[in-house]
Amino acid sequence: MSGPSQDELAGLDGLGASSGRTGSNAPTIVVEKAPEPRAPEGRTIAQRPTTQDRAFVLTARGAAVSTLVIMLLIGVFLTLGAMPAFRQQGFGFLLENEWLPEAGNFGIASLLWGTFVVGLIALVVGFPIALGAALFISEFAPRSLKKALITLTDLMAAVPAVIYAIWALFFLQEQLLGVAQWLSTTLDGPLGFLAVAVPDSPSSYTSSAFIAGVAVGVVIIPTMTSVMREVFSQAPVGEREGAIALGATRWGMIRAVVLPFGRAGIIGGTMLGLGRALGETIVVFAIISPVFDFTTNPLESGTNTIAAHIAIRYSESSGIALAGLLGAGLVLFFFTLTINTLAGIVVSRSRSGAATEI
Amino acid sequence: MTTVSGLPGQSSPPVGSAPVLTKVDPDAPRHRVAAGPPVQKAPPAKRFGGIDAELGQHAVLSLIGSVSVAWLLYENLLPTSGAIGFWLLAYALFLGFFGVISATTLDREGVVDRLIGAVVSTAGLVMVAALGGIVLFTFLRGKGALANLNFFTETMALYGPDAPLDKGGIYAAMIGTFEQVAISVVVSVPLGIATAVYLSEVRGKLARLVRIVVEAMTAVPTIVAGLFIYALVLIQLGRDGSGFAAALALSVSMIPVVTTTAEVVLKLVPNGLREASLALGTTQWQTVRKVVIPTARPGLVTAVLLGVARVIGETSPVLLVAGFTNELNYNAFSGPQLSLPLYVFNGLRQPFDVAIERAFGAGIVLLSLVVIFFALARIIGGRAPGEMSRRQRKKINAQMAALATSTSQEDPR
16 A cells, blocks of 8 residues: 555645635645744644535545445344244254244254255356366466456356346256266265166256256356456466476466465455355246255255245245244355455455565 | 577567566477487467467367267267267367377476366366357347337236237336336445545545445345345335335445445545645545546446446345336336346246247346446446556546646635
């Protein structure tokens, strides 16, 4: 950070405001008649903001505070709304895997598990592609292509989730059925839980956690790519040149300089992607057929996640059931907040090391 | 060992061009040291990042070989697994062949380098192909709906979901999207930009906390934003779902986007301009209004457009709080209101092919809107963030000159 600090600016401001006519904005230049040294008790420079300035600072601060308040309100309203459910279920809310609010028995254990499974599959699919794409853009792509690719990544991040959802539902799912079937029939020996009831029917494999996970994986690729790419591109030029001067190949240079330097970016970007994956609603909602049970076989039809569950059930819920949904939303809020804050810390740490330029 | 194309004495790269990486080309093939006397050949002029003839030859040969062998194997071994299986097999074969062919001329390091290059380039290609595939697929499936003009001028109020394509359309959804996005712009742009000004100009004690919270806010899942408005407006205040409630939910997503982008843009304003302005005796407010904001204006417009592009397609918050209707509703403040994402989402769950085609049609419209706003943001914002075009600099200089003359003439009040 270069540039004047707040105090310096305030001092400069005070210089204008306190010299001569108060309240005047015209520059006042005090011309010293003789270069004789001034007595130390000369004039003190103090900030005396004008009314206008005070109003300006108050308005800006008000806006900042209201942003804080909105965030606070989200937490408060979700907590207040979810209180009845928490009070009734206690810790059972996190441990119960039924959703029968009318019978007084509900919890989000299987939802948490489903969210975790879908998020994990999304990472397994998205991470290698995102890492490769980030390396390609920052290290391999020709200069002329680089800018276009960066724009394309940003654009892909801006494509609405509902577009991913129709694409996944009508295109990706069809393509993946064969893969799911092959995985299931080939691996059911060593991994018995992957076997499905009717292995020959493609419909055994539709609407599964696997397909939802792959679709969400595509959704989070641009998020992860852009974070990783940015950190890679900050790898110090001097060390890159050093590696190449020692005879390293391009990959040797990447392995010795770019990857160690960008490790925090890889971790942080992946966590940001995970946060996005956990909160993804529409894509999952469009694909899965909701089942309120632990997803033991991700290849088999039927699973559920917190976000999709909220979107599916909100309209038919009231009273304690709605409180339960708000509770589920609060848990999701808490999880994504934690993951993203950690990711932010990791990424910003990596940036602070960027000063090793030669 | 390596072909060094940038020996001292050779032309140095032009000033201001890419990092000095150009001097030693990591692309240069790492040839095995031949036993006999090395053949002296003048190295052909090479561009950094280019593909030399040998690499291209090897890649094409491996590609042809792998696809042929994969086809042969696939016909005999696994006839059922669809296109994905075929391409995965072909790709694995390609890497194998490519490695073996490269090993005929390169040492181990060189082969590894080439293989990694191939894998990484594939990942980039997959990402581009995924985006291209999504856009192309949406367009192909939805273009039939767009061909009828009534798609843009009629609503579905009078027709069922199985109505033919020349009946009904997305007019109500477009109106809803327009109004909801407009309201959320009105709510979140002043708030977002004022917060950014606070973070970058006022920089009070709260700044650190606010920055952390705004960053956290970008991470709030949209469904949680929707749930928050649902709990606040529909439950606590007892109102029905409306376009306004949807706009509020969108604002929760939009504020952090506008704030973070605007803060970055404001930080790009050179400090010299602020100092020069303050040195002329202006107040802080005058500096912000006449120097900082005008300098950053294109970037601020970009911030707004990016915010719009981000929220225009949000579905989950709207799903929760906008209610559902097929009727045209101009009044965002009362009664349920349709919007484009909601229209797409409802369409894709219908069992009728025409309804799905209409959903894809609405998807094209939505995608086009996102691309338009995105492109506008890029064009108005100029270069990638962090760079200022020469024109922008010139403009700033002109503005500063104008400012200097105007302050001297301005009525001191």
